[in-house]
Amino acid sequence: MNKPVVAIVGRPNVGKSTLFNRIIGKRHAIVDDQPGVTRDRNYSEAEWTGHEFVVIDTGGFVPKAGDIIEEKVTEQAENALIEADVIIFLTDVTTGITDIDDEVANQLRKSNKPCLLVVNKVDNDAREIEASEFLRLGLGEPVSISALIGRGIGDLLSLLVQHIEKIELSPVDDEDEYIKLAVVGRPNVGKSTFINTILGEDRHVVTDQPGTTRDAIDTSAEIFDRKFILVDTAGLRRKARVKDSVEFYSNIRTQNALKRCDVACLFTESEGGITSQDLHILKSIIEYKKGAVVVVNKWDLVKNDKEKSNEVMDTFIRLRGFEFVPLLRASCKTGFKTKQIMKTVIQVADERKKRVDAPSLNKMLEELNRYYQHPAVKGKRIRVLYGTQTETDPPRFVFFSNHPQLISDNYYRFLENQIRSRFGFRGVPVSIIFRKK
Secondary structure: OOOOEEEEEOOOOOOHHHHHHHHHOOOOOOOOOOOOOOOOOEEEEEEEOOEEEEEEEOOOOOOOOOOHHHHHHHHHHHHHHHHOOEEEEEEEOOOOOOHHHHHHHHHHHHHOOOEEEEEEOOOOHHHHHHHHHHHHHOOOOOEEOEOOOOEOHHHHHHHHHHHHOOOOOOOOOOHHHEEEEEEEEOOOOOHHHHHHHHHOOOOOOOOOOOOOOOOOEEEEEEEOOEEEEEEEOOOOOOHHHOOOHHHHHHHHHHHHHHHHOOEEEEEEEOOOEOOHHHHHHHHHHHHOOOEEEEEEEOHHHOOOOHHHHHHHHHHHHHHOOOOOOOEEEOEOOOOEOHHHHHHHHHHHHHHHOOOOOHHHHHHHHHHHHHHOOOOOEOOEOOOEEEEEEEEOOOOEEEEEEOOHHHOOHHHHHHHHHHHHHHHOOOOOOOEEEEEEO
């Protein structure tokens, strides 16, 4: 986790996300022709000639913006400057030097941090000559590249490594110590507000407009003496409601975030309760075998209205079959119960790594066989003889039977409920497999 940090900054639509993807060697950031697609800070790891570092893709600088989202995006880019060890200032040869470029250059000179002035979209020799104009910004010799076709990227990375080699770092953390938490849910249910609240800073762009977050954003943090990688994600919509390519790739990033997390925190809101889309997301979490926590956010809007709060809680009858998933009420805007959310996430992460020893498991099975026998199927007596836990993180149990192919779904659910009642696994999907003795 502890690696040099390189921030890519510049005004909107100069190709920052394209360069970000080119450096890390994969399509991680969403790239689109419309300006303003990147809003939060987007982190990923990269390597060049044996040197590993973290790259931050940022939204475009728009100083003195009148739009609230643009103001927030500029604030995020400024925060990235503070966080970075080395800065790549990206400009666009096709538009030349703009007033915004001048303002950004002034800020970078004041930062006193190593800075590479990079001129993008230089895809031929004629534009190479035009790139010399950027010397006027006073940030040294410009590096000419074309992020789209890869021209000049090797030279840029070689210069970058020269700065990285001079950075002194503290010892590296073990990534296995981190709990990877994905914060998921429909648009505008308070996911980014939650992360900003628990971090105590505005790390992610938050506005009243739905769809503010576009990428899945990783943030490392230490909370209650535990290390976390927090992944704020774009709001998940039904496929039929995905309107453009940006939303399409946002949904893909969110699904990938679910695949690589340990625990997923599903946010819904008090007005309307849980919806069919929330259930769809929860089922995805369980299918991926991730720990799950459901949070009813914005509880401050209904908690003083008993009738309304009861109506909200009535909707959670839809969670039938997911009774093992913790259900919490909170208000991230006011801070109500936000600490309890993180405590529950830690408990679920620990439960996911729990191991039940074979003697305890088989003692339970012996007691169950004494009081409950699987009904006979086609005249055949079904016996479940013994079992063992074969995996943790997520937990997986194998039970041996004389006729495993005849085990009913009812018995499967019965056995799972007995395991949970005796050994816990709160918030954790449990896999049970039956095999022939």
